Amino acid sequence: MTDTALRQGAPDRTRVITWLQDYGVYAAVAALLLFNAAFTPHFLAVDNFRTQLVQVTPIVIVALGMALVIGTEGIDLSVGSVMALAASVVALYLGYGALPAIAMAVLAGALVGAAGGTLVAVVGVQPIVATLALLVGVRGLANVFLPQLKEFTNPTLVALGSDSVAGVPIVVIVAVVLTAAVAFLVKRTTFGRQLVAVGGNRAASRLSGLPVRRVLMTVYILSGMLAAVAGVLATSRLQASDPTSLGLFMELSAITAVVVGGTPLTGGRIRVLGTVMGALLMQLLQATLIKHNLPQSWTQMAQAVIILAAVYAARERR
Amino acid sequence: MQTTHPAPPMATTRNPRERAGRLLQQHGALIVLAVLLVVGTVAFDSFTTPANLGNIATASSFLAIIAIGMTFVIISGGIDLSVGSLFVLGGVLAAYGSRHGAAVALGLPLVVCGAFGLVQGLIIARTRMAPFIVTLAGLLAARGLMLSLTDEGATTYLVEDDLFARIGQGAILDVGYPFFIMLAILAVAAVFLQRTGFGQNVYAIGGNEDAAALMGVPVARTKVVVYLVSGLLAGLAGALNAARLSSGVTILGIGLELDVIAAVVIGGTLLTGGAGALGGTIAGALLLGVIQNLINQVGGLTSSFQQVVSGAFLAVVVVAHRILGGVRRET
Amino acid sequence: MSVSSPVLEAVGALKVFPGVTALDRASFALGQGEVHALVGENGAGKSTLIKVLTGVYRLDEGEIRYRGERVEFSNPLEAQRAGISTIYQEVNLVPQMSVARNLFLGREPRGRFGLIDFARMRERASEILRGYGVRADVRRPLGSLGLGAQQMVALARAVQADARVVIMDEPTSSLEPREVDKLFRTIAELKAQGRSVIYVSHRMEELYRICDRVTVLRDGRLVHTGPLAELERLRLISLMLGRDLAEVAAEGLTKFSGQHHSHAAPILQATGLRHRHVLDDVSLAVRPGEIVGLAGLLGSGRSETAKAIAGALPLDSGEVVVAGERVPGGSVAAAIRAGINLLPEDRKAEGIVPTLSVRENIVLAALPRLARAGIVSEGDVDRVVQKFMRRLRIKAAGPGQRVSELSGGNQQKVLLARWLAMNPKVLLLDEPTRGIDVGAKAEVQALIDELAGDGLAVLLISSDLEELVEGSDRVVVLRDGAVAGELDGAGVTEDKIMAAIAGDNDD
Amino acid sequence: AKSEDTAASPAPGGSEAQQQVVKTPSGPAGAGCTIAQHGATKFDLKTGVVGFSQSEKEANPFRIAETQSIKDEAAKLGIANLKVTNAQSQFSKQISDVQQLIAQGAQLLVIAPLNSDGWEPVLQQAAAKKVPIITIDRKINAKHCTDYLTFIGSDFVEQGRRAADQMIKALDGKGKVAILLGAPGNNVTTERTQGFKEQIAAKAPDIEITFEQTGEFAREKGQQVTEQLIQSNPDIDGIYAENDEMALGAVTALKGAGKKAGDVKIVSIDGTRGAVQGIVDGWIYGVIESNPRFGALAFETAQKFLDGESIPEKVIIADREYDESNAEGSLSQAY
Numbered sequence A: 001m002t003d004t005a006l007r008q009g010a011p012d013r014t015r016v017i018t019w020l021q022d023y024g025v026y027a028a029v030a031a032l033l034l035f036n037a038a039f040t041p042h043f044l045a046v047d048n049f050r051t052q053l054v055q056v057t058p059i060v061i062v063a064l065g066m067a068l069v070i071g072t073e074g075i076d077l078s079v080g081s082v083m084a085l086a087a088s089v090v091a092l093y094l095g096y097g098a099l100p101a102i103a104m105a106v107l108a109g110a111l112v113g114a115a116g117g118t119l120v121a122v123v124g125v126q127p128i129v130a131t132l133a134l135l136v137g138v139r140g141l142a143n144v145f146l147p148q149l150k151e152f153t154n155p156t157l158v159a160l161g162s163d164s165v166a167g168v169p170i171v172v173i174v175a176v177v178l179t180a181a182v183a184f185l186v187k188r189t190t191f192g193r194q195l196v197a198v199g200g201n202r203a204a205s206r207l208s209g210l211p212v213r214r215v216l217m218t219v220y221i222l223s224g225m226l227a228a229v230a231g232v233l234a235t236s237r238l239q240a241s242d243p244t245s246l247g248l249f250m251e252l253s254a255i256t257a258v259v260v261g262g263t264p265l266t267g268g269r270i271r272v273l274g275t276v277m278g279a280l281l282m283q284l285l286q287a288t289l290i291k292h293n294l295p296q297s298w299t300q301m302a303q304a305v306i307i308l309a310a311v312y313a314a315r316e317r318r
Numbered sequence B: 001m002q003t004t005h006p007a008p009p010m011a012t013t014r015n016p017r018e019r020a021g022r023l024l025q026q027h028g029a030l031i032v033l034a035v036l037l038v039v040g041t042v043a044f045d046s047f048t049t050p051a052n053l054g055n056i057a058t059a060s061s062f063l064a065i066i067a068i069g070m071t072f073v074i075i076s077g078g079i080d081l082s083v084g085s086l087f088v089l090g091g092v093l094a095a096y097g098s099r100h101g102a103a104v105a106l107g108l109p110l111v112v113c114g115a116f117g118l119v120q121g122l123i124i125a126r127t128r129m130a131p132f133i134v135t136l137a138g139l140l141a142a143r144g145l146m147l148s149l150t151d152e153g154a155t156t157y158l159v160e161d162d163l164f165a166r167i168g169q170g171a172i173l174d175v176g177y178p179f180f181i182m183l184a185i186l187a188v189a190a191v192f193l194q195r196t197g198f199g200q201n202v203y204a205i206g207g208n209e210d211a212a213a214l215m216g217v218p219v220a221r222t223k224v225v226v227y228l229v230s231g232l233l234a235g236l237a238g239a240l241n242a243a244r245l246s247s248g249v250t251i252l253g254i255g256l257e258l259d260v261i262a263a264v265v266i267g268g269t270l271l272t273g274g275a276g277a278l279g280g281t282i283a284g285a286l287l288l289g290v291i292q293n294l295i296n297q298v299g300g301l302t303s304s305f306q307q308v309v310s311g312a313f314l315a316v317v318v319v320a321h322r323i324l325g326g327v328r329r330e331t
Numbered sequence C: 001m002s003v004s005s006p007v008l009e010a011v012g013a014l015k016v017f018p019g020v021t022a023l024d025r026a027s028f029a030l031g032q033g034e035v036h037a038l039v040g041e042n043g044a045g046k047s048t049l050i051k052v053l054t055g056v057y058r059l060d061e062g063e064i065r066y067r068g069e070r071v072e073f074s075n076p077l078e079a080q081r082a083g084i085s086t087i088y089q090e091v092n093l094v095p096q097m098s099v100a101r102n103l104f105l106g107r108e109p110r111g112r113f114g115l116i117d118f119a120r121m122r123e124r125a126s127e128i129l130r131g132y133g134v135r136a137d138v139r140r141p142l143g144s145l146g147l148g149a150q151q152m153v154a155l156a157r158a159v160q161a162d163a164r165v166v167i168m169d170e171p172t173s174s175l176e177p178r179e180v181d182k183l184f185r186t187i188a189e190l191k192a193q194g195r196s197v198i199y200v201s202h203r204m205e206e207l208y209r210i211c212d213r214v215t216v217l218r219d220g221r222l223v224h225t226g227p228l229a230e231l232e233r234l235r236l237i238s239l240m241l242g243r244d245l246a247e248v249a250a251e252g253l254t255k256f257s258g259q260h261h262s263h264a265a266p267i268l269q270a271t272g273l274r275h276r277h278v279l280d281d282v283s284l285a286v287r288p289g290e291i292v293g294l295a296g297l298l299g300s301g302r303s304e305t306a307k308a309i310a311g312a313l314p315l316d317s318g319e320v321v322v323a324g325e326r327v328p329g330g331s332v333a334a335a336i337r338a339g340i341n342l343l344p345e346d347r348k349a350e351g352i353v354p355t356l357s358v359r360e361n362i363v364l365a366a367l368p369r370l371a372r373a374g375i376v377s378e379g380d381v382d383r384v385v386q387k388f389m390r391r392l393r394i395k396a397a398g399p400g401q402r403v404s405e406l407s408g409g410n411q412q413k414v415l416l417a418r419w420l421a422m423n424p425k426v427l428l429l430d431e432p433t434r435g436i437d438v439g440a441k442a443e444v445q446a447l448i449d450e451l452a453g454d455g456l457a458v459l460l461i462s463s464d465l466e467e468l469v470e471g472s473d474r475v476v477v478l479r480d481g482a483v484a485g486e487l488d489g490a491g492v493t494e495d496k497i498m499a500a501i502a503g504d505n506d507d
Numbered sequence D: 001a002k003s004e005d006t007a008a009s010p011a012p013g014g015s016e017a018q019q020q021v022v023k024t025p026s027g028p029a030g031a032g033c034t035i036a037q038h039g040a041t042k043f044d045l046k047t048g049v050v051g052f053s054q055s056e057k058e059a060n061p062f063r064i065a066e067t068q069s070i071k072d073e074a075a076k077l078g079i080a081n082l083k084v085t086n087a088q089s090q091f092s093k094q095i096s097d098v099q100q101l102i103a104q105g106a107q108l109l110v111i112a113p114l115n116s117d118g119w120e121p122v123l124q125q126a127a128a129k130k131v132p133i134i135t136i137d138r139k140i141n142a143k144h145c146t147d148y149l150t151f152i153g154s155d156f157v158e159q160g161r162r163a164a165d166q167m168i169k170a171l172d173g174k175g176k177v178a179i180l181l182g183a184p185g186n187n188v189t190t191e192r193t194q195g196f197k198e199q200i201a202a203k204a205p206d207i208e209i210t211f212e213q214t215g216e217f218a219r220e221k222g223q224q225v226t227e228q229l230i231q232s233n234p235d236i237d238g239i240y241a242e243n244d245e246m247a248l249g250a251v252t253a254l255k256g257a258g259k260k261a262g263d264v265k266i267v268s269i270d271g272t273r274g275a276v277q278g279i280v281d282g283w284i285y286g287v288i289e290s291n292p293r294f295g296a297l298a299f300e301t302a303q304k305f306l307d308g309e310s311i312p313e314k315v316i317i318a319d320r321e322y323d324e325s326n327a328e329g330s331l332s333q334a335y
Ligand SMILES: Nc1ncnc2c1ncn2[C@@H]1O[C@H](COP(=O)(O)OP(=O)(O)OP(=O)(O)O)[C@@H](O)[C@H]1O
Pocket: B008, B009, B010, B011, B012, C133, C134, C135, C136, C144, C145, C146, C147, C148, C149, C174, C296, C297, C298, C299, C300, C301, C302, C303, C304, C345, C463
């Protein structure tokens, strides 16, 4: 959160670097858009952009939570499984109507988050291991609750996934609102400031009387809840609960989005918009390769290159 | 990950509970392993048969070999997500190379996967980018390469060379050669980690990279070597597995990196770097194999429930490490 | 100006960091077998100069000459290989590794097959360290030692290398008089062997005890270099501060006005503080407007006492009372609510949040007070930050600069600001002037004095006896985690404190 | 919990469920395999130890029906000692699972392989103990009789061809077609693609395959890929999905894009109830069945083998196919 305006007198090269650090992702997204505009048929169509946005929504929402966790020098590998859990819980409680079901799903996400938070904040387990255990266990749990894919017809839930307001899909609106909320949380609230402080130097935060445990706890709960919301939205779009394959490897996509967006894994710093951009970048890349009908192998190698390039541009100089 | 370390209150005489904790931290996996073996023997008569134990040992040795490399990486304060992909890539390359004889079958995967490790190491060391990200890219790239070599995974190369196949399939009283190869690697690796300057440097940069640099540790070189080793071992494991299966199966190794990390962590190595040992890692790898086997022995568990069990087990182990293992990290 | 056949030289050294010119074409020459003092205010560029000399940073302009030839060390290792070994400002060793391993890292004694011989390594380690008064089990992780002990290990490590040049950046900042003497003896030996030493310190009396020549930096520029003896203390200070002699002379050395006679009832009362192996029934009381010094050897438990009172160290027994109210133990938040604030000893590890700006660091603790309904009011924040940056003269490119880019001294001021923003009742200062230059030191001392004047209760931990004596109204002496004596009024003298610390006091 | 109440589905492999029928009693390589040739020792299925190794989680209709029918049949025949393992889609685990079954003294192995290659360690141990292996739904590449007893299952290439035939019928011979591939590196994917392409090339040169992307046999992936597809290739006429899940994902995508039933002709393979329902609703043109109810046939074959009959290398089952003509009626029999 250094505001670069203050670094007058720095040579031009450093200014370029700083600019790249802060806006590299945006540039990359722009570049990819231009490329597609030029070489991809039917790319410049409203529907197309709607499709891309709708598809990126779950990743964005999960990545928001992930960014918060990473800001505290943590990581949350359980998000994919939480999505699956949300899917099965929704199916389980749909009998009571859509809203109660969704509420239960989000609650479930919060509980998993609380479990992770306890392991990290109270017991002091390293985040990556704590949430690795959850990644394995929670996926299983989701399948125990709902052994196989289950379709549903609940109009509310279906509408949530497929309807639009003024041409903007509801899922996208949800994502935008959540992004704004998280951005506000990070930039303007005490909690947000304390969060990055805990990530920057835990001992110091503790000695300054910050509620370190509560902060960590809250962060993992938020991550769980956001993942659950993402799970619900994905499910509503699919019009079926699929706890087996929903959210597989989502943790990696989300982490990628966050880091490509310029948030360092070492914590103490969060870039919310960057994260969204990171997600968009990966989505556009995926879309481009699919639209040009390139094989899987290409997709993966291209992703590798982009990740490296983006993170290289955004990395911290010392 | 964290370089600074607040000095804990004076502990001129370390209290017995702490010492017990350290012991468990270091040998916990071994103890649990022993306990499970006893339980298995008592509960199931088809458990302690040479055949069954032999299978567990052989099957675990591939994970164990990779985990040895991962231990180096983690102690140095890094992480390597690419091993799963390098494992499958190594297998495919070995099977592909086997038509030109055992030497090529072993050499090709070592060269390619070694190169992967080397490049990752160079990037991490030179650009100070997070290992997590660099090796995540490696994971994608290696799998992509594997897919393009096997036209999107459709082709499975068969092992043509009998000598090479025997390396993976031969056995001494029900225990396959791979296990003994693993033990050999373990021995060498342990000496390097504990008794050479290189080993000391690995611990040093894991403990406090900046300090290590100021103390004159060749940080960059050490990192490069560490990731190189990890890549080599992943490739070797893949090759040995291909020899065992006598074909370059393309659907292997997805999510393997997480199992490997689990094994290392269960073995008592801290992901924060600077501490850890190889013995525990091996115990951790075998432990995972034994648990799998016991779950099957019990039978009846639905496949989903098995996952819940494994997840819960991992959680219990790490919590135990945390509570028993030395001073608690400041929160 | 220049020395006959300098061993190590920097010529026209320019080093620019984003926003700061740390070294502004400064030159420096170190002669054969001399002890060379390098002084200057916080942020003058001393540590930076050292880092460019030893290959940590690359010069933007200018060159480094070593034994007559131009060199470009690309990392500290090369510098060490060439015979330049350094103790950097912050203790820089590996906390998780054992003391012995730290001491020998990079040159471990080898046994058969060129493998490391740990038995021999431990023997040699403990015998070497005994020479430096560290009586710790060398297999223990270094991190479990106190800062002081760690610094001695770093010293032993640096000197043991057959180095032509030994550089020490504020080596005494966490040392006790006893350790300091050992250090000086070591330096004398080095000198006798014809090796050269660069010595950075803010403690004037030390410089005059051991240094032959002095180089003064100000804002990254060379302002003076020459024999130290010819330069009396006030002149040196005026050179560092860039203020004229008379002015400095008028103000005197330490800024304590001495006694504030306060007979009010104690506002802080700590009784029977106990923590296994560390604190053994420590009791002390501080009145409003009173400065109580806390003296003791390294490891005597001063920091622990402070931490215990501030709720950062869980107690086995004992209680802390502020203004008649019992403070629930083991909770920093509770202590802060009660008005107790602790300035921690280890700035880097427990003080600053390196990723955040000066601004965020200053208001870190005060945030809840500067927010309504959990939403921070930037206006209030700016006001507080402005106020304290001005009041403490914090030298930074602006409130937005990263605190990690400030010099040690300025970082310390930021931390002080963090606590003053809480307008506390009781202030616990653990080595508040460690690593702070004379100018800033005086300011901080004046500040402490002023705060006490305003009726604040201050507990002052310092390894700088002069500071303790001048500053404290009373001094409590700790030995092995227990109160070994208390000195009052006229009884507060360096000798008496030394005696009490050493434990051969008559009373 | 109270889930949305949908039409209660009859137990897979239940009474009215469509049991498998053999198409080719003896595979092309007619040479059979008797217990004498194989060298296995005769035993009574009821009392003997039988091991079944499932490859994937029972989380999709196919695997559920498959495992269920094995268990049901075993129960029906009174097989007391059936050991079931699940490899959870990890090939290495399946190898260990089967090895463990052998170590536990299994006298007959029924395996649903995750992959056709790489069975060397298992085959060696099985051969050493002369344990007969029946592989179901996927074959393993090994020697008949010496390595394994027989393969019971569908001919995936054939399934691909028949899917092609339906597609040709649907588009009467001309148009643009997209393929939703299965999981990469999986021989089911390979063979279903191969069969489809061969047939199209042979029978309908005017049909052009303009797009192939993997949907990894999963519904969500199928949906996402289709969404991209209809964006960039609006002129697509047909979609060949290599399993029903992806086909249903495609349907959701088409609905989302405001297409009407039948605008794009979808042909897929498996014959799950969802897909057959899709035909009834007019969204899916046709489905080639891949019958998962191996229980009866597997144990029947095993019994024959033990009774000394000669068992062919392959027992290819007759897969039905669904289209608007029969979908309605056979809905209850789909799994
Ligand atoms: N010379 C020494 N040898 C071994 N251990 C030491 C030495 N000096 C300090 N320690 C260790 O330091 C720790 C306590 O140091 P601490 O810093 O709290 O003491 P202190 O009285 O606060 O001194 P200071 O704050 O000036 O460093 C204990 O763990 C003690 O073992």
